Amino acid sequence: MSTTEGTVEQTVEETVEPTAASTPAYVAPPRPRAGRRILGWVTIAGPPLIVFGLIVAAWYAVNASLAENKKFLLPTLDEVISQGYLDSTIRSQILESLWQTSKVVIVGLAIAAVIGIAWAVAMSMATWVQRSTYPYAVILQTIPILAIVPLIGVWFGYEFKARVVVCVMIALFPMVSNTLFGLQSVDRPLHELFALQRARRGTVLAKLMFPAALPAIFVGLRTSAGLAVVGAIVGDFFFQRGTPGLGSLLMIYARQTLYAELFAAIFVAALLGVLVFALFGLLSKLAVGRWYEPVK
Amino acid sequence: MPVAATRDATTSTTPPGTLIDFRDVAMRFPNGTVALSGVDITVRRGEFVTVVGPSGCGKSTLLRIASGLETASDGTVTVNTDRIGYVFQDATLLAWRDVRRNVELLAELNGMSRAGRRQKAQAAIELVGLEGFEKHMPKQLSGGMRMRTSLARSLTLDPELFLFDEPFGALDEITRERLNDELIRLFVEQGFAGMFITHSVSEAVYLSTKVVVMSGRPGHIVRTIDVPLPMPRDPDIRYTPEFAALVGEVSHALREGHR
Numbered sequence: 329m330s331t332t333e334g335t336v337e338q339t340v341e342e343t344v345e346p347t348a349a350s351t352p353a354y355v356a357p358p359r360p361r362a363g364r365r366i367l368g369w370v371t372i373a374g375p376p377l378i379v380f381g382l383i384v385a386a387w388y389a390v391n392a393s394l395a396e397n398k399k400f401l402l403p404t405l406d407e408v409i410s411q412g413y414l415d416s417t418i419r420s421q422i423l424e425s426l427w428q429t430s431k432v433v434i435v436g437l438a439i440a441a442v443i444g445i446a447w448a449v450a451m452s453m454a455t456w457v458q459r460s461t462y463p464y465a466v467i468l469q470t471i472p473i474l475a476i477v478p479l480i481g482v483w484f485g486y487e488f489k490a491r492v493v494v495c496v497m498i499a500l501f502p503m504v505s506n507t508l509f510g511l512q513s514v515d516r517p518l519h520e521l522f523a524l525q526r527a528r529r530g531t532v533l534a535k536l537m538f539p540a541a542l543p544a545i546f547v548g549l550r551t552s553a554g555l556a557v558v559g560a561i562v563g564d565f566f567f568q569r570g571t572p573g574l575g576s577l578l579m580i581y582a583r584q585t586l587y588a589e590l591f592a593a594i595f596v597a598a599l600l601g602v603l604v605f606a607l608f609g610l611l612s613k614l615a616v617g618r619w620y621e622p623v624k
Numbered sequence: 625m626p627v628a629a630t631r632d633a634t635t636s637t638t639p640p641g642t643l644i645d646f647r648d649v650a651m652r653f654p655n656g657t658v659a660l661s662g663v664d665i666t667v668r669r670g671e672f673v674t675v676v677g678p679s680g681c682g683k684s685t686l687l688r689i690a691s692g693l694e695t696a697s698d699g700t701v702t703v704n705t706d707r708i709g710y711v712f713q714d715a716t717l718l719a720w721r722d723v724r725r726n727v728e729l730l731a732e733l734n735g736m737s738r739a740g741r742r743q744k745a746q747a748a749i750e751l752v753g754l755e756g757f758e759k760h761m762p763k764q765l766s767g768g769m770r771m772r773t774s775l776a777r778s779l780t781l782d783p784e785l786f787l788f789d790e791p792f793g794a795l796d797e798i799t800r801e802r803l804n805d806e807l808i809r810l811f812v813e814q815g816f817a818g819m820f821i822t823h824s825v826s827e828a829v830y831l832s833t834k835v836v837v838m839s840g841r842p843g844h845i846v847r848t849i850d851v852p853l854p855m856p857r858d859p860d861i862r863y864t865p866e867f868a869a870l871v872g873e874v875s876h877a878l879r880e881g882h883r
Contacts, residue, residue, distance in 0.1 A: 517712045520693055524710055525733040535733075539720045619720045619761050 403588035412592020421577060422593055426600065429573035432488065432560035433553070433604065436495025440552055443496070444503025445545065452511040452537065453529065462508075469501040473559075477566045487570035491563030498559035499552035506551070510544025511537045543620045546612035553604040561597055574600070641668045642704055643785045643817050644690055649699035650842075651685050658842040659685045663699070665819075665836055665845070667785065672811055672818040674828040676874060677838030678882060683821045684713075685843075687787045690819065709783030709816070711791045715770035717762040717777075724749065724758040727776045734781075741780070748776035751810065768799035772806075779814070786811075788820040792827070804830055805859060812856045825878065829870045830857060837874055839881030846881035849873055 384405055391404050403411070412418055447465070451458035473494060484490040514537055522532045564575020572580070574597045581590040644667045651660040659682035667673045675683045688694040689701055691710050717726045727748055731741035749755060752772040762770055771791060778786065792800040804827060811818055822828050828835045829851055837846045851870055853861060861867050 515714075515716070517714060517716045518718070521710075521712070521716050521729075522733065523693065524691055524708075525730055527733050531733065535729075536718070539718070542720070616720070619763060621763055 400585070400587055403591055407588045408591045408595070411586075411588035418589050418592065422574075422596055425572050425574045425577040425593075426596055428571045429557070429560045429564070429575070429597075429600065432491045432495055432563065432573060433556045433600070436492045436559060437499055437549075437553055437556040439492065440496045440499035440503050440556065441549060444500050444548065444552070445507050447504050448507035448511060449533065449538075451508055453533065458508075465501055465504045468497065473498060473562065477562075481567060485569070486567040490567045491560055491573065494563035494566075495556050495559035498562070499556040502551040502555065503545075503548045506544045506548030507541055510541025513544065514540045543612070543616045543622070546608060546616065550605055550608040550612065553608050554601050557597070557601040557604055639668075641670075642702070643667050643669060644704070644819065645700075645702040646686070646689075646696075647700045647702075649686075649689065649696045649701060651682060651689065651694070652697045660696075661842045661844050663838075663843070663845055667817050667819050669784075669817055670815075671834060672820065672832045673834045673836060674820045674822060674832035675836045675838060676822055676825060676828040676878065677843060678840045678878070679823060681838045681840050682843035683838055684789050687789050687819065687821055690785075690787055703785075705784040707781055707784045709778030709781055709786040711771075711774055711778055711786070711788045713790050713793060715762070715767075715774040717770055717773055719762050722759050722761055723754060723765070723773050726762070726773055727780060730777055731780045744780045745776070748779040751779055751814075752776045752806065766799075767795050768803060771795065771803060775807075775810075779810070783816050786816045786818045788818065790821050790823070793822070793824075800827070801859070805857070807831065808856050825871055825874045826862065829867060829874060830862065835870075835874050837877040837881060847877040849877065 387402070388404055391399060391402050394402060412422070447461070451462060476497075477494065480490050480493050484493050518536060518540075519532070522536055527535075560573060561575035561578070564573040564577075565579060568576055568579075574593060577593050578590060578597070581587075581593060644665075646663050646665040649660060649663045650658070652658050663686065665673065665675070665686070675686060677683045685694065687710070689696045690703065691708060692703075718729065721729070724742075724745055727745040728741045731744050736744070746758075749758060752775050754769065754772050754776060757765070757769065760769075762773070765773065774791070792803055795803065807818075808831065810816075818831075820828075820831055822831075832851055833855070835849045835851060837849065838844065839846050849870065853866065853870075
C-alpha cells in the first residue's frame, strides 16, 4: 500500500516539476543585442524566401517530369533568365513595353486620383451630390469592364488613349470610396472646434477634413495603383495598335509559343504591380507616418 | 455684447459683471427628449461655476447652448463676451500637427498673423508647462499632456469665459488632481471666469466658487452651493472638515435629485 502511494506521489511531482522549471526560461530568454537586427531581417525575409525556394524546386521537378517533347510548355528558371533577360533583343522588347505600360499606369492613375479625390470632396461637401452620384461610382465598379471595352475602342481609338481610359475606369472606385471614407471619418467634436471659430467650409476642408483623409487617400492610391497595372495590361489585350505594352507582348509571345520569353514578360508585369504597390506604401509612410498610427 | 445680440434679443437685463446668464432655459430635442427644464445659472467675472450631475442630465447640453453649438428651445441665454474658450471631453487635437501648431490653430482660424500666433502659442505653451514639447506629435503625448495642449490652444483666445465639458474625466486620479491645480492657478492668474461640467463631486468642490447640482433627466437645478474656500486652493484642503462638509452637502443634493 505504502509503495503505491509513493509511486503516485512521484509521478505527480515529475509532471509538475518540468513545467515549473521551464516557464521562467520562456519568460526571459537571454537576447543577444547585436544580432537582433540581423535576426529581425531573417524573420521578415526568411519565410517568403523559403517559400520561393520551394516553388522553384517544385517548378524544376515538374519540368523534369515532363516528356522531352513537352518541356517547352514549362521552361525552367534558367531558361527564362537566359532567353528572356539575357537576350538583348527580348530584353529591349520587354523594357520598351514595360515603359509603355508604365506610362499608361502613371497617366491613368493620375487621372483616376484627380477625378476620384475631386468627386469625393464634392460628395463630402454636399449631401445631394453624394446621394445623386455615389450609386454611379458603385455601378462603375460593378460593370464588367470587358463589356464596354469595344465601346471604348470605338470612342477613343485603339491606342494610348483607350488604354488609359480602361485604366482609369478600373482604378477610379477605390480612390472615390477611400477618399470619401477618409473625409467623413473626422470626429464631430473636431468639426465643432472649427465651427466655434466660425471657420468657413473651405477652411474646414483644407485644414481638417483633407489632412484627416490623407491616410485613407493613400490606401486608395495603393489599391488603385495595383489595379491600374491590371487595367493597363488588360487594355493592351484589346487595343493592339500603337507601341505594344506588356499585355500586347504577352500575347505576341504566347502566339509564337515563346514560353521562356512569355514567363520573362509575366514576371516583369507582376514586378511592376509589386513595385507600384510598394512605392505608394513608402510614399504613405513618408507623408503621414509621422502622425498616423494604423490600427493593427 | 456682439454675441448676445445674435443669440438673444434681451439687452442688459443682467447685472454688471455677468458673462453668461441662463434664464428658465429648456431644451427639447427634435426626437422629443427633454434634456433641460427651467435652468437658471449665472456666471460672473471672478466666478468658477461647476455643474455636477448624473450622466445624461443635460449638463453638457448647457455648455453647447452657452457656446452657440446648440440653441435652447425655451428661455433666454445672454452671453456678454465673444472671447469664449471651450475645452471638450477629448483633447480634440489635430493628429497631423505638432503641439505648437495645434496650439496655434484657433488663432490661425481667426486670421492672426504667423508671427502673432507663434508668439501667442509660445506664451500659452509656457502657461500650461509644455515648454520643450513644442515639436511633439499628439500620439507621443500622454493623456494629461494632450489635455494641457488643448487648454493652451483655448488660452490663445484670451478667454473671458472658459467652458469645460468634463475635460479630465478620462484621466487618472493623480493627473486629474494635478491638472485641477494648474487650472486653478490659471483661473487666478488669467482672470477668466469658468463654467465646468463634471460628475466628480470632489473635483466640483475643489475647483469652484459655486457648485450647481443638477438632477437626472430632464435636467433641472436641485441646489446651488457656494464654496467659500480661499483661492488658490491648497491641495491639502481636501482633507479638511470644511471640504468634507461641502462634499457631503453636494453628494446629498445629488442623491436628492436622483430620487
